[in-house]
Amino acid sequence: MAATKKTRSKKHKICVVGAGHVGLVAAACFAELGHKVICEDASKQRITDLKKLKMPFFEPELEALVKKNVKKGHLTFSYSLDNAVKKSDVIFLAVGTPPLADGSADLTSVENVARTIAFNLNSYKIIVEKSTVPVQTGQKIKETINRYRHGSVEFDIASNPEFLREGKAVYDFFYPDRIVIGTESKRAAIILKDIYAGLKAPIIVTNINTAELIKHASNSFLAAKISFINAVSRVCDLAGADVDMVASAMGMDKRIGKSFLNAGIGYGGFCFPKDLEAFHYIASKLGYDFGLLKEVKRINDEQQLYFVEKVKERLWVLKDKHIAILGLAFKADTDDMRFAPSEGIVRYFLEQGAIVTAYDPQAMNEAKQLFGKGTLRYAKNAYEAVKDAECACFLTEWDEFRGLDFKKIKKRMRFPLVADGRNMFNRDQMQRLGFEYLRIGG
Numbered sequence: 001m002a003a004t005k006k007t008r009s010k011k012h013k014i015c016v017v018g019a020g021h022v023g024l025v026a027a028a029c030f031a032e033l034g035h036k037v038i039c040e041d042a043s044k045q046r047i048t049d050l051k052k053l054k055m056p057f058f059e060p061e062l063e064a065l066v067k068k069n070v071k072k073g074h075l076t077f078s079y080s081l082d083n084a085v086k087k088s089d090v091i092f093l094a095v096g097t098p099p100l101a102d103g104s105a106d107l108t109s110v111e112n113v114a115r116t117i118a119f120n121l122n123s124y125k126i127i128v129e130k131s132t133v134p135v136q137t138g139q140k141i142k143e144t145i146n147r148y149r150h151g152s153v154e155f156d157i158a159s160n161p162e163f164l165r166e167g168k169a170v171y172d173f174f175y176p177d178r179i180v181i182g183t184e185s186k187r188a189a190i191i192l193k194d195i196y197a198g199l200k201a202p203i204i205v206t207n208i209n210t211a212e213l214i215k216h217a218s219n220s221f222l223a224a225k226i227s228f229i230n231a232v233s234r235v236c237d238l239a240g241a242d243v244d245m246v247a248s249a250m251g252m253d254k255r256i257g258k259s260f261l262n263a264g265i266g267y268g269g270f271c272f273p274k275d276l277e278a279f280h281y282i283a284s285k286l287g288y289d290f291g292l293l294k295e296v297k298r299i300n301d302e303q304q305l306y307f308v309e310k311v312k313e314r315l316w317v318l319k320d321k322h323i324a325i326l327g328l329a330f331k332a333d334t335d336d337m338r339f340a341p342s343e344g345i346v347r348y349f350l351e352q353g354a355i356v357t358a359y360d361p362q363a364m365n366e367a368k369q370l371f372g373k374g375t376l377r378y379a380k381n382a383y384e385a386v387k388d389a390e391c392a393c394f395l396t397e398w399d400e401f402r403g404l405d406f407k408k409i410k411k412r413m414r415f416p417l418v419a420d421g422r423n424m425f426n427r428d429q430m431q432r433l434g435f436e437y438l439r440i441g442g
């Protein structure tokens with residue numbers, strides 16, 4: 001995929017710390033823009049695999065982009081952070097910031113990397129936060145580098161939050177709605193703008209705190225939108241209204257917009273749940289009780305329970321019932337199961353003594369790691385999963401499922417009950433095919 005603007009930028013020497021969903025995509029895309037990129041990760045295994053062009057996770061378009069840029073010499077991999085830092089002018093931090101028990105973000109990796117950068121500060125460098133971090137983290141990074149650096153080599157801190165969706169990350173990198181650059185330094189702003197000069201997107205330059213907040217506020221707002229429509233779906237069920245029609249008509253109002261109004265079993269993934277909690281935590285720490293965010297989480301958690309209760313109501317007793325799970329990833333086009341709504345749903349059915357067989361087009365390995373052997377049964381495809389099932393639960397909106405032969409599905413099931421956790425199918429069509437069809441919100 002090519003960038004969209006012809007403007008030539010200078011080739012910059014970039015280091016991306018962390019070869020995860022954010023870091024590896026950013027590294028490959030910066031390389032595609034013509035920059036010289038070192039992608040560093042603390043895992044020797046991950047780097048060894050990447051040097052052999054073996055991807056650590058599934059992300060459409062990424063493998064081709066990595067291969068192309070490694071071949072061109074634009075992208076290399078390293079597990080020596082010291083060397084990678086010394087050789088680079090701009091260092092993007094894309095390390096994990098996982099949630100702690102109290103909801104705050106664990107910034108241990110960020111602090112470790114900041115210290116290593118300080119020890120290896122051999123020339124002017126810009127240190128850029130790409131991972132989602134709480135507001136005021138930039139200030140802490142600056143203090144850390146000042147504390148540990150030798151001499152007085154100059155550096156600047158910036159925040160350049162990513163808005164990449166898993167499954168669409170490469171597209172989102174090249175066609176962003178906006179690029180946010182938070183920095184107090186003119187010199188850093190000029191360089192960072194130049195790094196993105198190949199892209200056609202508005203660039204917003206702010207101070208660091210504002211940029212950090214833009215990320216948390218954006219993700220929390222999107223999560224709130226999903227919880228709002230999920231709450232509406234509950235009222236729709238009670239009132240006999242159709243949530244999809246409500247969402248579609250609401251979305252035609254440009255002030256509301258159509259996206260992120262799909263009701264279902266709720267949001268998951270590594271970003272929304274953790275960012276929402278971290279935003280609530282940091283707001284409280286600063287002195288504001290952002291209660292709305294707690295409510296967004298409560299509604300989201302309830303959706304899974306609501307879904308399993310619908311199934312239980314139809315099947316009465318779940319013990320020894322055969323249940324097929326179609327879709328495990330937290331959304332389509334990824335193999336990621338982190339905080340996937342499917343996990344809680346599967347565990348509930350298993351606890352109730354049901355015999356659960358699962359299939360996902362990409363996330364089977366992740367599921368095997370999560371649930372282990374002897375609990376879940378794993379099927380090779382959707383048809384195998386539904387054999388003798390008394391209920392088929394669709395939990396991820398894969399296109400593959402939309403193209404299934406439902407006559408064949410029905411023949412293989414013991415009882416033709418479909419529970420659609422993503423409102424993927426048309427009620428009338430499913431009923432015409434002879435299914436009993438459960439969905440969320442009418």
Ligand code: UDX
Nearest residue numbers: 162163164165166260261262266267268269271330331
């Ligand atoms: C999100 C943000 O969109 C991205 O900008 C950020 O940088 C990283 O976090 P991602 O986690 O990859 O991206 O997934 P996204 O497409 O945003 O979906 C998040 C969750 O919400 C998924 O579980 C999805 O199924 C769910 N969702 C989304 C809904 O339930 N309804 C919707 O209408 C939209």
